[in-house]
Amino acid sequence: MKFAGSPSRPAEGSRTPVLRRLVTANALSSVGDGARFAALPLLAAWSTGDVFWVSAVAAAGRVAWLLAPVIGTLVDRMPGRRSMVGADLARCVMLLLLLAVVATGRTSVTALVLLALASGVAEVFFDCAAQAVVPMLAADHELERTNARVIAAQITGTGFMGPPVGAASWAVWHPLPFLLDGVTFLASALLLMGLPSRTAPSESGADERGLRSLLQGTWAGCRRVRSRGRRRGRRRAGPRRSGPRRGLWRRRSSCGTPARRTWRPWTRRPSGPSRSC
Numbered sequence: 001m002k003f004a005g006s007p008s009r010p011a012e013g014s015r016t017p018v019l020r021r022l023v024t025a026n027a028l029s030s031v032g033d034g035a036r037f038a039a040l041p042l043l044a045a046w047s048t049g050d051v052f053w054v055s056a057v058a059a060a061g062r063v064a065w066l067l068a069p070v071i072g073t074l075v076d077r078m079p080g081r082r083s084m085v086g087a088d089l090a091r092c093v094m095l096l097l098l099l100a101v102v103a104t105g106r107t108s109v110t111a112l113v114l115l116a117l118a119s120g121v122a123e124v125f126f127d128c129a130a131q132a133v134v135p136m137l138a139a140d141h142e143l144e145r146t147n148a149r150v151i152a153a154q155i156t157g158t159g160f161m162g163p164p165v166g167a168a169s170w171a172v173w174h175p176l177p178f179l180l181d182g183v184t185f186l187a188s189a190l191l192l193m194g195l196p197s198r199t200a201p202s203e204s205g206a207d208e209r210g211l212r213s214l215l216q217g218t219w220a221g222c223r224r225v226r227s228r229g230r231r232r233g234r235r236r237a238g239p240r241r242s243g244p245r246r247g248l249w250r251r252r253s254s255c256g257t258p259a260r261r262t263w264r265p266w267t268r269r270p271s272g273p274s275r276s277c
Contacts, residue, residue: 015137015138015139015142016142018137018194018195018196019137019138019142019146019149021191021192021194021195022130022133022134022137022146022150022192022195023146023149023150023153024153024191025084025088025187025188025189025191025192026130026150026153026154026157026188027153027156027157028157028184028185028187028188028191029088029126029157029184029185029188030153030154030155030156030157030158030161030162031157031158031161031162031165031184032091032095032157032162032180032181032184032185032188033123033157033158033162034157034158034159034160034161034162034163034165034166035162035163035165035166035169035177035180035181035184036061036091036095036116036119036162036166036177036178036181037058037061037158037162037163037166038162038163038164038165038166038167038170038177039166039167039169039170039177039178039181040057040058040061040112040115040116041054041055041057041058042166042167042170043057043102043107043112043170043174044056044057044109044112046174047107047109047112048109053109053112053113056109056113057109057112057113057116058116060113060114060116060117060120061116061117061119061120062120063117063120064117064120064121064123064124065120065124067121067124068124068128069218069221069222070214070215070218071121071124071125071128072128072218072221073214073217073218073221074214075125075128075129075132076132076217078129079197080129080130080132080133080136081129081133081192081193081195081196081197083125083126083128083129084125084126084129084130084133084188084189084192085189085192085193086125087122087123087125087126087129088122088126088185088186088188088189088192089185089186089189090118090119090122091119091122091123091181091185092181092182092185092186092189094115094118094119094122095119095178095179095181095182095185096178096179096182098115098178099175099178099179099182102174102175102178103175127154130150130154131147131150133195134146134147134150137195137196165177165180166180166181
């Protein structure tokens with residue numbers, strides 16, 4: 001599996017309106033996700049009164065993140081804007097259908113579990129694509145700020161703003177949180193439609209199609225992440241010393257505690273106690 005090089009970068013200059021549109025769409029979609037996380041278990045408790053199904057619905061909304069490596073590999077081979085818009089529209093349709101079902105009073109708990117799972121998969125598609133399109137839209141001097149704003153919008157909307165909105169709207173009217181979800185996902189999709197259409201990967205050959213190639217790419221990505229984690233661990237632990245200088249790293253300090261294993265200029269003396277304390 002060969003990793004593609006640097007994605008096609010935008011022309012020099014600021015693209016602030018486009019980036020603001022991207023961040024706003026992420027914020028709206030994340031608020032809808034947070035409201036859904038709060039409203040679906042409440043709907044399961046209201047329709048069944050069984051804690052097992054409440055926990056099953058809540059878990060189904062999160063279990064899709066176990067498929068994130070495969071979904072991320074698939075998103076890398078698709079146009080980023082199309083992935084985000086498709087995920088938003090899919091969630092909008094599912095939540096509006098659920099709104100109609102709840103309004104009629106006919107709710108199936110099995111359908112709730114399947115809907116929570118499907119909407120969770122769509123959420124993973126959206127979040128992976130949102131990270132992938134940032135380097136294709138932002139200039140070099142805007143990368144860090146745009147990444148920070150996208151991640152902050154996702155965390156704030158999903159974890160802090162969305163759940164209170166979903167619970168409060170459920171207390172007002174049971175179908176209301178699903179109506180708000182559909183509106184937020186639709187608004188996010190409309191914003192994303194205004195992004196440049198050149199957010200597709202530049203290198204997508206015929207050899208990268210098929211299930212086997214998808215699994216190979218996922219495995220290669222996992223190995224790459226694992227190797228990077230090992231290198232970071234080695235850098236934190238520091239280099240290993242051996243030979244005549246090894247004693248300088250293990251000398252006892254005058255206060256009776258082992259000296260830190262960090263090479264410092266003032267510990268280069270060949271003999272005598274170290275004053276590292």
